[in-house]
Amino acid sequence: MRKLMIPLLTRCGVVSCREADRLISRRLDAQLTWREQMALFWHGCFCATCRRYSYQQSSTGQRLGRLPEEPPTTAGFSEEAKSKMKARLGGRSY
Numbered sequence: 119m120r121k122l123m124i125p126l127l128t129r130c131g132v133v134s135c136r137e138a139d140r141l142i143s144r145r146l147d148a149q150l151t152w153r154e155q156m157a158l159f160w161h162g163c164f165c166a167t168c169r170r171y172s173y174q175q176s177s178t179g180q181r182l183g184r185l186p187e188e189p190p191t192t193a194g195f196s197e198e199a200k201s202k203m204k205a206r207l208g209g210r211s212y
Contacts, residue, residue, distance in 0.1 A: 132160045138168045146179045 133141065138161045141154055150158070162169040195203070 132164070133157045135161075135165060135168055138162075138165065139171070142168070142172045142175050146175060 138158055141150060141158045144150065144154075145158070158172070162172060
């Protein structure tokens with residue numbers, strides 16, 4: 119049965135895990151074509167590992183999107199707080 123299904127699925131546009139990985143990564147940066155979306159969807163129907171990987175990548179991308187553009191600064195801290203932090207870091211500045 120498996121020997122019969124693989125050529126049929128390949129003709130229908132189902133992709134390998136390697137190709138699915140490439141599409142999942144590309145989906146984070148750009149919109150996939152309809153055909154690529156369908157290929158990824160059908161691959162996910164059969165491959166739990168890639169489905170899980172896709173979910174993890176999507177949730178990581180969403181979390182990264184919520185990060186502030188600029189890193190936090192020490193501008194709002196008093197000089198006393200800054201010196202305490204510096205002392206705890208062993209005098210190193212980052």
